Amino acid sequence: MQSRYSLLSRNKKKKWPYFVSGSIAVVLIGFIVIWVGMNDWNIDKSIAALGISNKVEETVIEEKVAGPVTEEKVEETPVVGQPLEKVEEIDMSGAKGYEGHETLPEVPTYVEGVLIASKKYPLPSTYAPGESKEAREAFERMAAEAALSGYDLVAFSSYRSFDYQVQLYERYVNNDGQEEADRYSARPGYSEHQTGLAFDIGEKLFEEHFARVSFGETEAGKWVAANAHKYGFVMRYPNGKEKITGYMYEPWHFRYIGEDLAPKVYEAGITLEEYFDL
Incomplete structure (x- = not known):
């Protein structure tokens, strides 16, 4: 016992x-x-202070994608801890829009009712609308249509706050230097993602093409490029327009401008800068 x-x-x-x-x-x-x-009881700020990237803030497939960066450019979505690959040298002398536009305004810029965010037309640091409900609804309708053709689209990044862009951009500058970072990432206050109207689009289960030039070569990427305007979206940084937009080719980055205007810009085959003579 x-x-x-x-x-x-x-x-x-x-x-x-x-x-x-x-x-x-x-x-x-x-x-x-x-x-x-x-960290002021701010969860996002606390996470960022720990060095954990929340680069994909709005994603249907549980956040964090990436992989090595494309040979040309990835805006706002590099792999943490991995250096950017050397991109092809392109003459960007005509796209140094920051020069003379370094001060953030007190109010955002609208042209013919369209909110503009670019290297020449920044947003106030206090501008924080969140993701556009109208743009989200339009994306969901587009995704539903794409599904009929066998493509499962996902918006893996949309709205980004000014504060988050500060941390994101500083990280890129530290990694690659300001001149190189300006080729693929927006400075705080200049990012279209702060408008809540920019959607980075990819195909679910094909994350290797997220934020990569290769997405434009996929069948899903070609479908989006050919149909997004029907739902109010335009590819914001088309191929061959680097000198005009200030950014390298991004076949995944689409901007919602409404179903009336998007078809006009698409059919003209031009950028917003060219359409509005910005």
Whole structure:
């Protein structure tokens, strides 16, 4: 027969792992509470302060995609911890839009009722509309139509706040230098994603093409390029327009401008800069 002491000892041994794990849990919870408090009780800010990238803020497939960057450009979506590949040298002398436009305005710029966000027309740092409901509904209708052709589209990034763009852009500058970063990423206040009207589009289960030039060569990418205007979207940074838009080719980046205007821009085969003579 086992003694009472031996039974108590066994029970204590069994309880020991629970005590340790419980103590660790308490310490972790305490650390999280303190850390969030130090970052103004802002969860996104707290996560960013830890160095964890939330580059894909609006995604249907549980956030975080990427892979190595394309040989040409990836705006706002590099792999954390991996350097950008060397991109092809392109004469960008005609797209140095930041020069003379370094000061953020107090109000956003509208041209013929269309909100403009570019290297020449920045947004106020306080402009924070969130994702456009109208644009989201239009995307969902487009995705439903694409599904009939066998393409499962996803908007893996849409609205991004000014504060997040600050951290994102600074990271790219630290990695590649400002001159190189300006070729593929917007400075804070100049990003179309801050408007809530820009959608980075890809095909679900084909994340290797997310934010890559290769998306434009996929059947899904070709479908979006040919049909997005029907739902109010235009490819914002077309191929061969780098000197005009200031950014390299992005077949995944689409901007919602409405179903009346988008077909006109698409059929003309021009950019918003050319359409509005910006």
